[in-house]
Amino acid sequence: MNRAVTAFAALLATIALGAAPAANHSDPADLGALVGTWTCTSVNGNVVQHYKETAIKWGPWIQFTSDIPAIGDQPAHKTVDYFGYDPKGKVWINASVSSLGDYSVVKSTAPASASTSTWTDAYPVDPDDGPATVSFASKKYTVDATYKAKGKQTPFHVACTK
Numbered sequence: 001m002n003r004a005v006t007a008f009a010a011l012l013a014t015i016a017l018g019a020a021p022a023a024n025h026s027d028p029a030d031l032g033a034l035v036g037t038w039t040c041t042s043v044n045g046n047v048v049q050h051y052k053e054t055a056i057k058w059g060p061w062i063q064f065t066s067d068i069p070a071i072g073d074q075p076a077h078k079t080v081d082y083f084g085y086d087p088k089g090k091v092w093i094n095a096s097v098s099s100l101g102d103y104s105v106v107k108s109t110a111p112a113s114a115s116t117s118t119w120t121d122a123y124p125v126d127p128d129d130g131p132a133t134v135s136f137a138s139k140k141y142t143v144d145a146t147y148k149a150k151g152k153q154t155p156f157h158v159a160c161t162k
Contacts, residue, residue, distance in 0.1 A: 031084065033138065034062045040160040045149065047071060053160070060084055068098075075100070085112055092117065106132070119145075132156075 038053045053066040061082040070076040078099045085092050092108040104124070110117030119132040128148035135142050143158040 031062050032057060034083070036162050038064075038160040038162050040066075040158055042156070042158045044156050045154045058082065087112075092119075093122070094119070108134070 034055045035057055036055060038055065040051050040053060042049045042051075049069065049071050051066055051068050053064050055062050055064050057063075061084045064079075064081040064083060066079045066081075068074075068077050068079060079096060080098075081094055081096045083092075083094045090109065090112075092110065093105065094107075095103075095105045097103045105122040106119045107122040108117040108119045115137065116133065116135045119134060121129055126147075130146040130153070132143055132145035139162040141158075141160050143156070145156045146153045147156060148154070
């Protein structure tokens with residue numbers, strides 16, 4: 001689930017849902033609470049990584065940009081995510097690309113006001129990826145997921161504060 005690392009660490013990663021739980025996120029104006037700088041720590045298996053991400057409004061979307069430092073065999077890279085809510089489809093969307101060439105789209109059908117949501121691959125779908133759980137409050141979000149690496153399920157956790 002390297003795409004999850006890209007999509008959720010930047011957030012989605014990736015998937016930063018930092019607005020107040022009672023807000024109606026289906027109104028793009030309510031996503032403005034996400035704008036700003038987030039300080040994140042990710043734990044990928046037994047590897048800990050620290051980084052910052054910056055969120056700005058981009059039309060009806062929130063654009064998250066992260067500079068991920070090199071760690072292990074993964075070079076330093078940049079990720080860009082576009083996060084928003086589709087009120088017609090009643091689905092949260094996060095589209096992610098990285099300077100390494102990775103890309104993904106993940107989605108959640110949680111209600112617009114939910115403080116915890118489950119996210120799954122929308123494209124490309126990887127049968128080895130488990131769903132991710134995202135929990136958020138006004139100035140913090142966490143992401144917990146698993147993905148298959150070297151033949152075994154590996155935990156992935158991100159905690160970001162604003």
